[in-house]
Amino acid sequence: xxRRTKLAGSLLAAALLAAGCTGSGGTSKGADAKAPVDPDKxxxxxxxxxxxxxxxxxxxxxKYAAEFNKDYPKVKVEFDALTDYEGxxxxxxxxxxxxxxxxxxxxxxxxxxxxxxxxxGTETERAKKxxxxxxxxxxxxxxxxxxxxxxxxxxxxxxxxxxxxxTDWPTSPAQFIDGLKAIKSxxxxxxxxxxxxxxxxxxxxxxxxxxxxxxxxxxSRLAEGDPWAEGEDLRIGDTxxxxxxxxxxxxxxxxxxxxxxxxxxxxxxxIATMWLGSWAVTQFRAAAKQADANPDDIGFMPFPAQQDxxxxxxxxxxxxxxxxxxxxxxxxxxxxxxxxxDKSGYAADNLTLSPVKGAPLPEVLQPYEDxxxxxxxxxxxxxxxVKEIDNQSEVGIYKPDYRQDLVDLARGARKGxxxxxxxxxxxxxxxxxxxxxx
Amino acid sequence: xxxxxxxxxxPKEAAPAARPARAPRRLRLRRGLTPWLFLAxxxxxxxxxxxxxxxxxxxxSFTDWDGVSPExxxxxxxxxxxxxxxxELFEVFFVSGYYLAASVIQIVAALYFATVLSFNVRFRNxxxxxxxxxxxxxxxxxxxxxxxxxxxxxxxxxxxxLFGVHSDRAWLGTPVSANVSLAGVSVWxxxxxxxxxxxxxxxxxxGELYEAAELDxxxxxxxxxxxxxxxxxxxLSLTVILSISGSxxxxxxxxIMTGGATGTETFVIQTVKLAFQFNKTGLxxxxxxxxxxxxxxxxxxxxxxxxxxxxxxx
Numbered sequence: 001x002x003r004r005t006k007l008a009g010s011l012l013a014a015a016l017l018a019a020g021c022t023g024s025g026g027t028s029k030g031a032d033a034k035a036p037v038d039p040d041k042x043x044x045x046x047x048x049x050x051x052x053x054x055x056x057x058x059x060x061x062x063k064y065a066a067e068f069n070k071d072y073p074k075v076k077v078e079f080d081a082l083t084d085y086e087g088x089x090x091x092x093x094x095x096x097x098x099x100x101x102x103x104x105x106x107x108x109x110x111x112x113x114x115x116x117x118x119x120x121g122t123e124t125e126r127a128k129k130x131x132x133x134x135x136x137x138x139x140x141x142x143x144x145x146x147x148x149x150x151x152x153x154x155x156x157x158x159x160x161x162x163x164x165x166x167t168d169w170p171t172s173p174a175q176f177i178d179g180l181k182a183i184k185s186x187x188x189x190x191x192x193x194x195x196x197x198x199x200x201x202x203x204x205x206x207x208x209x210x211x212x213x214x215x216x217x218x219x220s221r222l223a224e225g226d227p228w229a230e231g232e233d234l235r236i237g238d239t240x241x242x243x244x245x246x247x248x249x250x251x252x253x254x255x256x257x258x259x260x261x262x263x264x265x266x267x268x269x270x271i272a273t274m275w276l277g278s279w280a281v282t283q284f285r286a287a288a289k290q291a292d293a294n295p296d297d298i299g300f301m302p303f304p305a306q307q308d309x310x311x312x313x314x315x316x317x318x319x320x321x322x323x324x325x326x327x328x329x330x331x332x333x334x335x336x337x338x339x340x341x342d343k344s345g346y347a348a349d350n351l352t353l354s355p356v357k358g359a360p361l362p363e364v365l366q367p368y369e370d371x372x373x374x375x376x377x378x379x380x381x382x383x384x385x386v387k388e389i390d391n392q393s394e395v396g397i398y399k400p401d402y403r404q405d406l407v408d409l410a411r412g413a414r415k416g417x418x419x420x421x422x423x424x425x426x427x428x429x430x431x432x433x434x435x436x437x438x
Numbered sequence: 439x440x441x442x443x444x445x446x447x448x449p450k451e452a453a454p455a456a457r458p459a460r461a462p463r464r465l466r467l468r469r470g471l472t473p474w475l476f477l478a479x480x481x482x483x484x485x486x487x488x489x490x491x492x493x494x495x496x497x498x499s500f501t502d503w504d505g506v507s508p509e510x511x512x513x514x515x516x517x518x519x520x521x522x523x524x525x526e527l528f529e530v531f532f533v534s535g536y537y538l539a540a541s542v543i544q545i546v547a548a549l550y551f552a553t554v555l556s557f558n559v560r561f562r563n564x565x566x567x568x569x570x571x572x573x574x575x576x577x578x579x580x581x582x583x584x585x586x587x588x589x590x591x592x593x594x595x596x597x598x599x600l601f602g603v604h605s606d607r608a609w610l611g612t613p614v615s616a617n618v619s620l621a622g623v624s625v626w627x628x629x630x631x632x633x634x635x636x637x638x639x640x641x642x643x644x645g646e647l648y649e650a651a652e653l654d655x656x657x658x659x660x661x662x663x664x665x666x667x668x669x670x671x672x673x674l675s676l677t678v679i680l681s682i683s684g685s686x687x688x689x690x691x692x693x694i695m696t697g698g699a700t701g702t703e704t705f706v707i708q709t710v711k712l713a714f715q716f717n718k719t720g721l722x723x724x725x726x727x728x729x730x731x732x733x734x735x736x737x738x739x740x741x742x743x744x745x746x747x748x749x750x751x752x
Contacts, residue, residue, distance in 0.1 A: 107717055
C-alpha cells in the first residue's frame with residue numbers, strides 16, 4: 001500500500017511537470033495581409049478552413065478554386081472542411097497551424113483578433129465598399145470579411161397561408177398569431193414548427209433584435225440595459241414565441257423534432273411557418289424539389305412589426321473569413337478572400353445578400369423590395385461587450401438553452417410565469433453587465 | 439565474473455529475495471529496471487492521456503481561461519468559491535437520482551440473467567450475446583436510435599399499439615417522463631456490462647460446490663443465496679461503485695437525445711455547457727474537479743461501509 005502511494009505520487013508529480021510546460025506562447029503580433037498588386041506574381045499553396053462540408057464534398061468549392069486560378073494562376077487553393085467547425089478550429093488555434101484562410105470562430109474574443117488574424121485594412125477604407133466591416137473591427141482595423149449576409153425572417157408556405165385566408169403579411173405579433181390560429185382551424189398544417197430538438201433554429205429568435213424597433217443601434221442597446229425590459233425587441237420576440245407555443249400552435253411533440261425532415265414538410269404544406277434566415281430558402285427549395293413539391297410555395301416574410309408603416313429587417317453577416325496571422329502566404333490568402341467576396345458569386349449562388357455595397361438583392365427577396373422593407377445594417381460597435389455579458393451571465397442569447405426553457409414553460413413542462421422568467425433573465429443580464437463594467 | 443554471467447543467464451536459480459545484498463550492483467540495477475522497461479509503454483500512455491490532462495485541468499481550475507485566448511490569469515480559489523456559492527449548479531444532481539434508481543434495476547436484472555444463464559439453459563450463448571450486445575454499440579448511435587424509439591408514432595408507440603395500448607404521449611415531453619426514458623436507455627445499454635461481470639464471477643465458482651449443495655437438498659434459490667451471492671461479493675461491490683459514479687456523471691445519452699432540455703441536464707452536461715458554450719473553461723474545470731472529488735468520496739465511504747473481504751466459500 002505504501003509503495004503504491006509513493007508510485008502514484010511520483011506519477012502525479014511527473015504529470016504536473018508535464019502540465020507546467022503547456023503554457024500558451026502567443027504574444028500580440030499584429031500583421032497586415034496586403035492586397036497583392038500583380039495577380040501573376042502571387043504564389044503559394046493556401047489552405048482554406050471551411051464549415052461548408054457539403055460544398056467541398058460536391059465539388060463546388062473546387063469549381064470556385066478553378067475560377068480563382070484564372071485570375072491568380074500561381075496560387076494553389078486547398079480546402080479543409082470541418083464538420084464540427086467551431087470545436088475543431090478552437091483547438092487548432094492553440095497552435096500556429098490553423099490554415100491560411102479561415103472563418104473566425106464565434107468563440108474568439110474580438111480583442112484577440114489581432115493576435116490570431118492579419119488585418120485586411122482600415123475600417124474607414126473598407127466600409128466604403130463592404131458591408132459588415134464593423135463586426136470584425138478592432139482599433140480601427142478590420143480583420144475579417146463575410147462572403148455573404150442574411151436577413152432573419154419567417155419561411156412560410158404560401159399556399160397554406162392563402163388557404164387560411166391570409167394574403168398580406170401580418171403587421172403585429174397579435175395579427176401573426178391570429179394568422180397561425182386561422183391556419184390551425186382551416187388547414188391540416190402545423191402552424192409553427194419550433195425545431196426544438198435541433199436547438200440552433202431556436203437561437204434565430206435573437207435576430208428579432210433590431211427588426212422590431214428598426215434601430216441600427218439595437219446591438220448597442222443590449223449592452224446598455226435589460227433586453228427583456230418592457231417594449232424591448234427581445235421581450236417582444238420572446239413573448240411572441242411564448243404565445244405561439246402557449247396557444248398550441250406548434251408541433252405536437254417538440255422534443256423529438258427533426259430538422260432535415262422539416263424541410264420537405266414545409267414545402268409540402270405539412271408545416272406552415274418557421275422562423276429562420278434568408279439563407280435557408282435555397283435549402284428548402286432543394287428539399288422541395290426532392291420531395292416533388294412546388295419550390296415556389298416557399299415564401300419569406302419579415303417579423304410582424306412595423307415602424308412608420310414599414311417593415312424592417314436586419315442584415316447580418318455569416319462567418320467572417322480571415323487570414324491567419326502566422327500564414328506564410330498572406331498575399332495569396334488575402335487574394336482569395338477578396339476574390340471570394342467580390343467575384344465568386346458565392347452570395348448569389350446561395351440566394352443571400354452580397355457583402356459588396358450596392359449589389360442587387362437576390363431574387364428571393366424581391367417581395368421585400370416590392371413591400372419596401374427597410375434593410376438596416378446593425379452597428380456592431382458593442383458586439384464584443386454583448387458577447388462578454390452574455391457569457392458572464394450564462395444567459396446565452398446566441399445559444400438555444402433559454403429558448404428551450406421558454407418553450408417548456410409555455411407548454412407547461414416547466415413551472416413559472418413568463419414575467420418571472422424574463423425578469424430573471426433580465427436580472428442576470430444586468431448583474432453581469434454591471435460586473436463587467438460596460 | 440563467470441559466476442555473475444551464470445546467475446544472469448539463469449535468474450530462476452538465483453534467490454534474489456533471500457540474499458539481495460550479495461548481488462553485484464550492475465545486476466541489481468538491471469533487475470530493478472526490467473519491470474519498468476515492460477511498464478514503460480503503458481506508463482507513457484497513462485501519463486500522457488490520463489494524468490497530464492487531469493493535472494492540466496486542475497491547473498486550469500485556478501484560472502479564468504476562456505478556452506482559446508492566449509491570455510489567462512491565476513485567480514486562486516475564485517472558481518471554487520463561485521461554484522459553492524451558486525447552489526443552483528448542484529441542483530442538477532437531482533437528475534442523477536433517476537439514474538441511481540435505474541442502476542438498482544439494472545444490477546438486479548443483470549444478476550438475475552447472470553444467475554439463470556450460468557446454469558445449463560437452452561440457447562445459453564445466444565442469450566448471452568443478446569444481453570451483451572447493447573454495450574458494444576456506440577453511445578452516439580444509441581442516442582439516435584432511441585430518439586426514433588421515443589418519437590411520436592415511433593417504435594415504442596407502435597409496439598404498444600400491437601398490445602392494444604394506443605398511447606399518445608410525448609415520452610421526452612415532461613421532465614419526469616423524459617428522465618425516466620433516458621434512464622431506461624442507460625439501463626438497456628449498461629446492463630450487458632454488469633451481466634458479463636457477474637457471469638464471469640459466477641463461473642469462477644467451482645462447480646463441485648453446486649453438486650455438493652444439491653446433494654444436501656439445496657434448491658436454486660438456496661444455491662444463489664449461499665453460494666453465488668457471497669461468491670461474487672467483490673464484483674457486486676465493484677458494480678455498485680461503477681453504477682454510482684456512472685449515475686453522477688451520466689452524459690452521452692441525455693446529451694445526444696435532449697441536449698439537457700426539459701429538465702434532463704446532468705452535472706456533466708452543465709459542465710460542458712459552461713466550458714464550451716459560455717467559454718468559462720476555468721469554472722468548468724473546477725466543476726469537473728469537484729465531480730471527481732465527489733465520486734472519490736462516495737467510493738471511499740462505500741469501501742468503508744462494505745470492506746472488501748476475501749471470499750472464502752470452502
